Amino acid sequence: MFLVSLPPAYYNLKRYLSKQHLVDVTEVFRVLNAEKKVRLVKLGFYVVFFGLVITRLALSVIFVVFGDDDETIHWFG
Template sequence: MGDLFVWLISFFLLIALLVLVTYQLMCLADLEFDYINPYDSSSRINTVVLPEFIIQGVLCFFYLFTGHWIMSLYAAPCLYFNVRLYRQGKHLVDVTEIFNLLSWEKKQRLVKLFYLVFTLFISVFWMIYTSMDD
């Protein structure tokens, strides 16, 4: 029964990550279609970047501490990418360069979105498998 709660917590953390990445993609799409100015778009994206990185780190270490080694190893590349972006200072969107990097930023967040959706499917599968086993 305790393992089911672990999968439920990871499910909610993954949903939070999906919401944050989708919000960033929506801000970039609004900027691309000229519904919002670059300053508002970059400030909205920059406010949710660090919470996204923190939740990703918590999720990776949560898998590690609960004994789900494969899921922890699966979450580690995304955590490494986030840490590398943070250390290089490229984690925030620059107002002056946002139009030049718009396609790169969208592709980066789309890859994260697909990665998180796949992780969510794996998590749901293991949650169902664990509930059927108990």
């Protein structure tokens, strides 16, 4: 899960260090379509990532409650 979150973290850090994370109010309508696409892609990634995290959480709870200890170690070891 850590490796999945590295590319967006790098992208956000790169934009922050180059001071592109702020939206200039005088140029907002010129870059609106590009910014909208970037933000929709980021939103999609975070929704999928959230789904993966919740799925893994639910599976781990199910395996801990209903499964044997040996199977839990093999699934998440």
